[in-house]
Structures are given as structure tokens and as C-alpha cells.
């Protein structure tokens with residue numbers, strides 16, 4: 352490989368109108384943090400073991416899982432040796448060491464341990480959290496069943512209290528009650544947090560969480576009374592052993608129910624929690640994190656596509672001139688620059704969401720549940736919006752790289768395959784949007800009754816007769832007003848339909864169901880408040896429906912979006928460089944910092960296992976016999 356940087360990329364970097372390094376410092380919160388992040392990434396780069404892994408697509412499923420376990424355990428050991436204590440250091444190390452591979456211990460650290468911490472009593476947490484943190488106990492979060500994922504109240508696994516033995520009896524009474532999908536259940540973990548319907552004194556009290564040992568701590572054999580296995584290959588998540596699990600009257604001690612909020616006493620009495628939805632806390636937490644995952648996935652794809660578009664030359668833009676960088680085509684800019692802006696918007700949204708989560712969840716822990724519905728609505732809406740928009744955007748990035756985007760060598764298919772799961776897991780996106788929609792609907796009617804609303808949704812009460820004041824400058828205030836107006840109008844329209852349905856005599860659940868299509872559109876509009884000119888141009892109909900903008904304003908917006916493409920053009924490469932993703936993190940022949948994409952693609956193809964021999968065994972086994980058979984056939988030899 353040559354050591355030179357592609358001349359087009361050199362030019363792009365030298366003509367940028369701002370210093371990308373300053374923006375990097377803004378993203379990572381200061382120069383010291385950037386320095387530290389790079390030091391950590393360099394440690395990984397120097398690590399021969401970590402650099403010895405081939406991309407996951409070169410391994411079969413068994414090899415992918417095996418490598419994922421091997422690599423993740425090595426990472427854990429190295430983190431200990433290096434003495435990294437700060438969460439940021441550890442995250443930077445993990446991301447650099449396994450940039451595209453999901454961990455078979457992800458749910459252990461991401462859901463199992465935090466749920467023990469937050470849903471266990473102080474005694475339970477003291478007992479189990481240290482075991483979890485030190486990996487003496489390895490666990491996951493097992494909720495979804497064959498028959499139910501979305502509808503948690505419909506889960507069928509039962510946990511029946513037996514006061515005689517002071518135990519719960521876990522059972523899978525039907526085929527559809529078998530736990531199905533939980534990550535790392537199949538091969539990795541020895542414990543699970545199981546969501547099951549609690550029965551005591553002959554009465555069902557709804558779903559609760561139970562700590563269940565599923566494999567022996569001595570030899571990892573499956574505990575008697577359980578059936579456990581892998582569910583098979585998936586679109587992504589190659590190194591993750593999503594599993595199934597069936598309980599056959601399996602007993603666990605009473606104290607293995609997580610009892611911070613709800614309790615079952617020795618005599619079987621049930622003590623209700625302050626709010627039944629407190630048991631869903633782990634899901635809310637992960638939805639918040641997923642917004643950051645969507646940022647990381649979309650921004651990586653954007654870096655790859657923008658750099659490649661600066662290097663790739665195709666066709667003549669000026670007749671008879673040199674072939675143009677594809678980034679100079681207006682259509683290419685229109686595909687990529689809004690996604691670049693979206694990446695930055697997602698970063699800010701993810702950080703804002705995390706702050707709100709930290710504040711409200713600490714209130715909840717102190718017993719103040721007032722803001723629980725607001726947190727739930729925000730986390731559901733942003734999780735769904737950011738993963739949907741992120742996945743659509745990643746696909747646009749892939750296609751904007753032409754044929755090479757389709758190759759794993761581009762790095763984009765893997766980014767997509769992993770993040771697209773987030774449109775489904777931790778709450779299917781439509782269902783999540785509808786949770787936010789219910790909140791908007793209730794808030795709208797509250798606003799109509801003159802009740803005060805939380806700041807984020809106060810716009811629902813604005814006067815919808817006011818028209819836009821947007822002028823040539825497309826001021827920030829006029830854009831925010833436009834998004835608020837559109838969302839408020841769409842929420843009002845959906846609510847009026849819901850009301851009209853009720854007035855026609857429909858029961859309230861039907862009135863709701865028959866207005867959910869407009870509610871989804873309204874909720875997307877609510878989440879879309881992150882955007883500016885492009886978002887209006889792309890959704891003009893919704894902004895125009897009640898004549899909010901006049902014809903002149905539409906022309907201004909259409910001109911503005913094209914002018915903005917020109918403004919971004921000289922800075923596009925610097926804007927993606929600022930994310931400061933090193934090559935070994937991107938794992939992309941197209942998104943390389945030095946732009947030597949053709950050399951990289953050519954080198955990469957040589958490592959395809961099909962190139963191990965010039966003549967593949969299938970020639971001897973099938974092609975040659977087929978040709979020999981055909982050459983003997985009269986018809987063919989006659990034609991030849």
C-alpha cells in the first residue's frame with residue numbers, strides 16, 4: 352500500500368473553512384479527552400492479538416461466536432491489566448478493540464448488572480452486583496417469548512410461589528411461552544433475569560423479574576428442568592447467541608424475585624409497587640442508549656460515504672472536462688449532506704436524552720415518579736425515530752457508494768445489519784411511536800382543558816391560525832416555529848379524529864386504533880423537531896396542508912436547501928473527519944483516511960477464502976463432470 356494520501360482528499364482538507372480538530376474537541380468534550388481517546392485507540396492498534404482477527408464475514412457462525420467470546424474475554428483482561436477505571440476509557444478501548452462485533456457479554460453489562468442494581472433490594476444488590484461485576488456470575492435479560500415480545504402483559508411464563516418451600520416454581524406452560532430471542536442465553540450465560548407472571552395465593556399479579564440460575568457454576572451444564580438452545584443465524588448479531596429457554600417446573604428461592612419495588616412475603620402476601628411499570632425500567636434505560644447507538648452507526652456510514660465520494664471520480668460534469676468527484680454532483684450532495692447534519696443532530700439528541708434520563712431516573716429512585724410518563728414517551732419516540740431515520744440513512748450511504756457499497760469491504764453492510772435490529776429490539780418501533788402518541792394525545796387534551804404542560808410539549812397549545820413569518824434569512828426562530836406548528840397541527844388532527852370516532856359511538860380502544868396512522872405521522876413530526884430546512888423541503892405537504900407557508904416562502908426554502916449544499920460542500924470532508932474515527936474502527940476500504948480505496952479493495956479481495964486455490968474443489972466435484980457429460984451428448988457436440 353502506498354503511504355500517500357489521495358490528492359483529492361488532501362485538497363478537500365486544505366480548503367475547508369474551519370479547523371476540524373476544534374470540532375473534534377467539541378464532540379469529545381475537550382482536547383485532553385481527544386488525546387486520551389487517541390492514546391487508547393493506539394494501544395489497541397499496537398496489540399498484535401487484537402489485530403489478528405479477520406473480519407467476521409470470513410468465519411462461519413461457530414467461528415464468529417468463538418472469536419467474539421475469545422476477543423471479549425481478552426478485552427476484559429486487558430482492561431484490568433491497564434487499570435482503566437473511567438467508563439469513557441473503557442468504552443473507547445472496547446470500541447476500538449471490537450469495532451463492529453457485538454459482544455456475547457453485552458447484555459450482561461448492559462442489562463443484567465444494571466437491572467440487579469436498580470430493581471434489587473439493597474441486600475439483593477449487595478449480594479449479586481459484585482458477583483456480576485466481577486463476572487463470577489454471567490447473566491442476561493430474558494423477557495421475550497415465542498408468542499409475545501411487544502405485549503409484555505401477555506407473557507405466559509409463570510412464577511408460582513410455594514410457601515411450603517419458600518420457592519417460586521418457574522414454568523413454560525405452552526409452546527408460545529418458551530423464552531425466545533434473549534441474547535447470550537444459548538451458550539454464554541449461567542444466570543438470567545426472567546420476566547414472568549407472578550402467582551401467589553392463587554392470584555396473578557402481573558409480570559415481575561426473577562434471578563434464575565440456568566447453568567452449573569462448576570461445569571456450565573444446563574440445570575435440570577431447563578431446555579436451552581440457540582435460535583439460529585440472523586441478519587446481523589453474528590457473535591451473539593440469541594437463545595430459547597423452556598422451564599419445566601423449575602424451582603428458585605423466594606429471595607430470587609427482584610423486590611425493590613414489589614414484594615412477596617414469606618406467607619405469600621403480595622406488596623404492590625408504587626407503579627407497576629417500574630419493572631420496565633431496564634427497557635427505558637436501554638432505549639436511551641440506543642439513541643447514541645443510532646448516532647454512532649449513522650455517523651460511521653456517513654464518514655465512509657463522504658470520504659469515498661470525494662475520492663471517487665465518475666463521468667464528466669463539464670463536457671470534455673476531467674471526470675468529476677462524485678461529491679460534486681448536486682444529487683450526491685443532497686443524499687449525503689443532510690445525513691451528515693442528521694449525525695450531528697443525533698449526537699446532540701443522544702446527549703440531551705442521557706441528561707434527562709439521569710435526572711428523571713434519579714428522581715424515580717428517590718420515589719418521585721411524577722416524570723415517569725414523560726421519560727417513557729421521550730425515550731420511546733427518540734429510540735424509534737433515530738433508529739428508523741438512521742437505518743434509512745445508512746442504506747442511502749451504502750447506495751451512494753455505488754457497487755462497492757454492496758461489498759462487506761465498504762464496512763457499511765455490517766453497520767446496517769447490526770443497527771437495524773434496534774428498530775425491533777427494546778420495543779418494536781411502531782409500538783414505541785404509539786406509546787409516545789398516547790402521551791401526545793393525553794397532553795393535547797390536557798392542554799385543551801387549560802392545564803399546564805411540560806416544556807417540551809408546550810407547543811401543543813400554540814395558535815394554529817398563525818401563519819409563518821419565514822423570510823429570506825430562514826431564521827432559526829421561524830424554522831422552530833414551522834416545526835412546532837406542523838407537529839401541533841398534526842397532533843390536533845389525529846386527536847380530533849380520535850374524538851370524532853368516539854362521538855360516532857366507537858369504544859375508546861377502537862377510536863384510538865382507527866386514528867393510529869395519523870398519530871404515527873404526528874409523532875414523527877413531533878420527533879422531527881431536531882431538523883431545519885431539509886426536513887421541511889422533504890415533508891412539504893405536511894407543512895403546507897393548512898397554508899402555513901405561502902408560495903414565496905416555499906420558493907425561499909427550496910432555494911435555501913440548494914444553497915446550503917453549496918455551503919457544506921467545501922467542508923464536507925472536514926465535517927466527517929471531525930468525528931475522528933480511525934481506520935481500524937471504521938474497517939472500511941472506502942472510508943480510509945488516506946483515500947487509497949482501490950489499493951485497499953484490491954488487497955482485500957485477495958483475502959477472500961475463494962482465492963485460496965486457483966481451481967476450486969467444486970470444479971472437480973461438479974463442473975468437470977457436468978462438462979464431461981455434456982461433451983459426450985450428441986446435441987451439444989453437434990452444435991460445437
Ligand SMILES: CC/C=C\C/C=C\C/C=C\CCCC(=O)SCCNC(=O)CCNC(=O)[C@H](O)C(C)(C)COP(=O)(O)OP(=O)(O)OC[C@H]1O[C@@H](n2cnc3c(N)ncnc32)[C@H](O)[C@@H]1OP(=O)(O)O
Nearest residue numbers: 457458461500501502503504628631723727776777778789
Ligand atoms: C442492550 C445492552 C447493551 C449492549 C448489548 C448489545 C446488544 C444488545 C441488543 C439488544 C438487547 C435487546 C433487549 C430486549 O429487546 S429486551 C425486550 C424488550 N421488550 C420490549 O421493549 C417490549 C416492548 N413493550 C413494552 O414496552 C410494553 O409492553 C408496552 C408496549 C409499553 C405496553 O406495556 P403494557 O404493560 O401493556 O402497558 P399498558 O398497560 O398498555 O400501559 C399502561 C400505561 O403505562 C405506560 N407505560 C408503559 N410502559 C411504561 C414505562 N416503561 N414507563 C412509564 N410508563 C409506561 C403506558 O404508556 C400506559 O400509559 P397510559 O397513559 O397510556 O395509560
Ligand SMILES: Cc1cc2nc3c(=O)[nH]c(=O)nc-3n(C[C@H](O)[C@H](O)[C@H](O)COP(=O)(O)OP(=O)(O)OC[C@H]3O[C@@H](n4cnc5c(N)ncnc54)[C@H](O)[C@@H]3O)c2cc1C
Nearest residue numbers: 493494495499500501532533534772775776777778779781
Ligand atoms: C437482534 C434482537 C435481539 C433481541 N434481544 C432480546 C433480548 O436480549 N431479550 C429479550 O427479551 N428480547 C430480545 N429480543 C426480542 C425483542 O425485544 C422483540 O422482538 C421486540 O420487543 C418486538 O416484539 P415482537 O417480536 O413480539 O414483535 P410483534 O409485536 O409481534 O410485532 C409484529 C408486528 O406487529 C405490530 N404490532 C404489535 N403490537 C402492536 C400494537 N399494539 N399496535 C400496533 N402494531 C402492533 C408491530 O408494529 C409489528 O409490525 C431481541 C430481538 C432482536 C431482533
